[in-house]
Amino acid sequence: MPSETPGTATSDAVEVINPGGRGGLVLVCEHASNHIPDEYGGLGLTPALQQAHIAWDPGALPVARELARLFDAPLVAARQSRLLYDCNRPPEARDAIPARSETHDIPGNRALDEVSRRARIARIYQPFHETLASTIAATGGGTGGGAGAGPAMITVHSFTPVFAGRHRDVEIGVLHDSDSRLADAMLGIAPQHTIRKVARNDPYGPEQGVTHTLRRHALPAGLVNVMIEVRNDLIATPDDQLAMAAMLHGWLAAAMTALGVARREREETCRK
Numbered sequence: 001m002p003s004e005t006p007g008t009a010t011s012d013a014v015e016v017i018n019p020g021g022r023g024g025l026v027l028v029c030e031h032a033s034n035h036i037p038d039e040y041g042g043l044g045l046t047p048a049l050q051q052a053h054i055a056w057d058p059g060a061l062p063v064a065r066e067l068a069r070l071f072d073a074p075l076v077a078a079r080q081s082r083l084l085y086d087c088n089r090p091p092e093a094r095d096a097i098p099a100r101s102e103t104h105d106i107p108g109n110r111a112l113d114e115v116s117r118r119a120r121i122a123r124i125y126q127p128f129h130e131t132l133a134s135t136i137a138a139t140g141g142g143t144g145g146g147a148g149a150g151p152a153m154i155t156v157h158s159f160t161p162v163f164a165g166r167h168r169d170v171e172i173g174v175l176h177d178s179d180s181r182l183a184d185a186m187l188g189i190a191p192q193h194t195i196r197k198v199a200r201n202d203p204y205g206p207e208q209g210v211t212h213t214l215r216r217h218a219l220p221a222g223l224v225n226v227m228i229e230v231r232n233d234l235i236a237t238p239d240d241q242l243a244m245a246a247m248l249h250g251w252l253a254a255a256m257t258a259l260g261v262a263r264r265e266r267e268e269t270c271r272k
């Protein structure tokens, strides 16, 4: 599903893939891209670091795209590197425009003046979140459109197997903030859907500030929500990405059915 296909809305900061999706949920990929426009001079980083996990979530976008296809759901994806602006952080967060990531200095973010900082917020953060808000508003709820029913919101991320020299054993993180309904449902049925090592709020949790998108869009509206973190060595190839998406699709669909937020056709698919 390339971004040039009809029915795909795009801008410099954000694209909406399958905007007319009717599956009753909205997918989000804040760290989809490692793109740094030429005028930023690569933020002073080597080409290798511009490809590294500090710049984006490798593999997350293909997994999210396949989930969007399987669920017939809209996918809101960032089109700029999180090193320019991390769309999963509010403007007041110190790491929204990180001067350092893991063990690497980001020269182009050091001593950024207020005008440049505001320009990044206006160019990347604001359009991303305005587009996500309008996509949620345009997407019906999974319960079939009852009063107050909104779509479920699922954010898709990947994490590096080795961080700051330490190996991470967890393979799939199921993350949540104060609303743990969907995460609880997923964790309760995880053994029926995956042999992967699954953990709650690992390798990150809300205390690290990683639930901004959930807090901004899902919690105030009461939308059922979860943030999924997949270890990126498990989604390094197209085949692995499709297999991971297929597994997550079955797992998420069953969890949403258990919560009563699945569309009828999805429930019927699951019963087969």
Ligand SMILES: [Zn+2]
Binding pocket: 031, 057, 156, 157, 158
């Ligand atoms: Zn991420």
